[in-house]
Amino acid sequence: MAQEIEMELKRILIQETSGQQFIFLKERYGERSFPIVIGTAEAYAIDRRLKGIQSPRPLTHDLIFNVVTGMGGKLERIVINDLREVMVNGRPEFTYFAQLVIQQNNETVFIDSRPSDAIALGIVNSTPIYINEKVLNDATK
Numbered sequence: 001m002a003q004e005i006e007m008e009l010k011r012i013l014i015q016e017t018s019g020q021q022f023i024f025l026k027e028r029y030g031e032r033s034f035p036i037v038i039g040t041a042e043a044y045a046i047d048r049r050l051k052g053i054q055s056p057r058p059l060t061h062d063l064i065f066n067v068v069t070g071m072g073g074k075l076e077r078i079v080i081n082d083l084r085e086v087m088v089n090g091r092p093e094f095t096y097f098a099q100l101v102i103q104q105n106n107e108t109v110f111i112d113s114r115p116s117d118a119i120a121l122g123i124v125n126s127t128p129i130y131i132n133e134k135v136l137n138d139a140t141k
Contacts, residue, residue, distance in 0.1 A: 004079060004130035009119060014043050034139040036096055042116035049123045061120045073104035078118040080131040083138050
């Protein structure tokens with residue numbers, strides 16, 4: 001199993017004039033940090049959740065959290081586990097991949113996720129964020 005490094009959400013940058021928003025993750029017990037480009041909806045979801053702003057009805061990340069806990073699960077941790085080159089509009093771009101690690105009925109369940117969705121889901125309960133060491137090394141080159 002690859003070594004995982006604990007990270008923390010250090011900053012969120014919302015630019016109203018751009019469709020690209022950024023979150024910055026930093027090693028919890030180190031100096032390395034890096035940005036992840038995310039969408040506007042995810043940036044606002046993370047920002048609202050960080051500020052404790054409640055919606056009158058459950059939004060998508062609230063719904064997912066309610067489903068997980070309603071089925072007896074607990075979001076244990078978020079793991080950013082890969083960085084791949086993918087084609088977007090005919091151009092190569094690097095994309096991060098993540099997993100939700102959920103404990104349910106004494107079993108561990110791994111769910112594929114975008115890092116931004118995973119962080120938006122876990123931020124309310126201070127769910128720890130980890131990154132595969134190779135991915136961190138590649139991200140901070």
